[in-house]
Amino acid sequence: MTELTSAASTAPIYVYEKPVRLWHSLNALLIVVLSVTGYLIADPLASLKGEASEHFLMGYIRFVHFSAGYLLSIALLFRLYWAYAGNEHARQIFLPPLLKTHYWQGVFHEVLWYLFLVKEPRKYIGHNPLAILAMHFVFVWGVLFMIVTGFALYGEGAGQGRWQHTFFSSWVLPLFGSSQSLHSWHHLFMWLIICFVLVHIYVALREDRLSRQSMLSTIVTGWRTFKDDRPVDDESGA
Amino acid sequence: MTETFYDVMRRQGITRRSFLKFCSLTAASLGLAPSFAPKIAHAMETKPRIPVLWLHGLECTCCSESFIRSGHPLAKDVILSMLSLDYDDTIMAAAGHNAEAIVTEIVEKYKGNYILAVEGNPPLAEDGMYCIIGGKPFVEQLKYAAESCKAIISWGSCASWGCVQAAKPNPTRATPVHKVPGLANKPIIKVPGCPPIAEVMTAVVAYLLTFDKLPTLDRQGRPQMFYSQRIHDKCYRRPHFDAGQFVEHWDDEAARQGHCLYKMGCKGPTTYNACSTVRWNEGVSFPIQSGHGCIGCSEDGFWDKGSFYERLTDINQFGIEANADAVGGTAAALVGAGIAAHAGLTALNRAKQPGAEKQ
Numbered sequence: 001m002t003e004l005t006s007a008a009s010t011a012p013i014y015v016y017e018k019p020v021r022l023w024h025s026l027n028a029l030l031i032v033v034l035s036v037t038g039y040l041i042a043d044p045l046a047s048l049k050g051e052a053s054e055h056f057l058m059g060y061i062r063f064v065h066f067s068a069g070y071l072l073s074i075a076l077l078f079r080l081y082w083a084y085a086g087n088e089h090a091r092q093i094f095l096p097p098l099l100k101t102h103y104w105q106g107v108f109h110e111v112l113w114y115l116f117l118v119k120e121p122r123k124y125i126g127h128n129p130l131a132i133l134a135m136h137f138v139f140v141w142g143v144l145f146m147i148v149t150g151f152a153l154y155g156e157g158a159g160q161g162r163w164q165h166t167f168f169s170s171w172v173l174p175l176f177g178s179s180q181s182l183h184s185w186h187h188l189f190m191w192l193i194i195c196f197v198l199v200h201i202y203v204a205l206r207e208d209r210l211s212r213q214s215m216l217s218t219i220v221t222g223w224r225t226f227k228d229d230r231p232v233d234d235e236s237g238a
Numbered sequence: 239m240t241e242t243f244y245d246v247m248r249r250q251g252i253t254r255r256s257f258l259k260f261c262s263l264t265a266a267s268l269g270l271a272p273s274f275a276p277k278i279a280h281a282m283e284t285k286p287r288i289p290v291l292w293l294h295g296l297e298c299t300c301c302s303e304s305f306i307r308s309g310h311p312l313a314k315d316v317i318l319s320m321l322s323l324d325y326d327d328t329i330m331a332a333a334g335h336n337a338e339a340i341v342t343e344i345v346e347k348y349k350g351n352y353i354l355a356v357e358g359n360p361p362l363a364e365d366g367m368y369c370i371i372g373g374k375p376f377v378e379q380l381k382y383a384a385e386s387c388k389a390i391i392s393w394g395s396c397a398s399w400g401c402v403q404a405a406k407p408n409p410t411r412a413t414p415v416h417k418v419p420g421l422a423n424k425p426i427i428k429v430p431g432c433p434p435i436a437e438v439m440t441a442v443v444a445y446l447l448t449f450d451k452l453p454t455l456d457r458q459g460r461p462q463m464f465y466s467q468r469i470h471d472k473c474y475r476r477p478h479f480d481a482g483q484f485v486e487h488w489d490d491e492a493a494r495q496g497h498c499l500y501k502m503g504c505k506g507p508t509t510y511n512a513c514s515t516v517r518w519n520e521g522v523s524f525p526i527q528s529g530h531g532c533i534g535c536s537e538d539g540f541w542d543k544g545s546f547y548e549r550l551t552d553i554n555q556f557g558i559e560a561n562a563d564a565v566g567g568t569a570a571a572l573v574g575a576g577i578a579a580h581a582g583l584t585a586l587n588r589a590k591q592p593g594a595e596k597q
Contacts, residue, residue: 057482191566
């Protein structure tokens, strides 16, 4: 890492391994599916005519939502394992270096960059410090919140004695006071994640054009390329 | 002087045949095996009668009204005869100081061996002056009676959660029983609902008196046998929900067909109660069957969750009437506008820097 930093070259670096990239695309797909189906569960489509036995629309929508929720959870579990098994960049969004001054200086610089107050952003191999902050606190914890509340809601229907109820509903429901409040929080956090996605896509597009390293191509290939040959500012070991 | 339940029942003119019928019925309603009917009978023949002291705080008496209309007259008669209704200010014969003396008498005579049933809750503001019983704040009577009771039954949503008098802004600081500070540490059974179902109430009392122990409670202190499933889970209109067939207006064809009331704000999916199985008035009907959505009356704070006719909860912290979609949608729109503005500024900024395009 330190050698790389001092090498200060424009040579591409392999940052995001295949499982990380796969997780990213899967999450993108699942979040769209979960948001659409989740919204339709709270606010269903126009009523269907005819006999109840002829339709199963809500049933299918809920099935898709639950399946996608399971996939999201399993994917997160796998990703947590990969944070341990993968390279150093794989744990960046799970373990932000919150106690390091250099990191916070980086955050501050990035904020100034977005406020048009500095001419140039810093150069990073991994995520920039502000991105790490947002991904950790909004995305990772947001998704974890959705998984926990989601399983708690699922456990309500699954019933007592099922593991979803034992491990989630049994303590989450009393925590939120009522099922109604739990539904509201689950719904609100969907909007939080939608806001995150909007900002995430915008800054990725913007950084791709204006930052000093590659963005969109890195999502696909995992290789980071650089636009200048000055040293990178990554927190060593971050 | 130790009368058994059976003695009391016989004295009230209940035949042995009726008594045995009641035992089977209670076993069935508690979800027990048929072999439990003789056990219940044996317990009632041998155990001394436990008096139940029924106190009333801030309430509307709908719990009592429900209780005395228990679907099976048999169960009602038997349970009522099991209860020592010497003190129940709605239906007792005594009045004034004589009536108040009965509370002291029961507390002294059956120390540690009576059940305290509380209907309603005490207001704590102004030292409890918003609910005066016999010249003293109700909260004092409650604490006094709770001190030497065996267990407390919180009847209805008032005693369990606070209900309407504890709804925002709760000027009298009406407080549910389990949150009253300084109350003796006794087991509390919550039987929420506004009112609770009569059969549920009688079954809880029967369970307590015959088995001499609390029924299994969930984490929120409600008997699991009646509050472990949502109305929605056992609703007879559930197939219409799964099919995606909803009532959209009170007078549309779907309403006449009896489709799901989800879009009309039915709280069935978030309400734990036995209405869709036990039903009301001898199993005649329940709100959803009558064509109106569930209002979630057995849930904590149901008055403060916004309209009975909207699925989404109002989020009052935002000052105006708002729900998750209004708040979230506004946030998303603001973020979108912010992004557009930021992108515009970025473009402008780039245009001002002549060297920028070279990169």
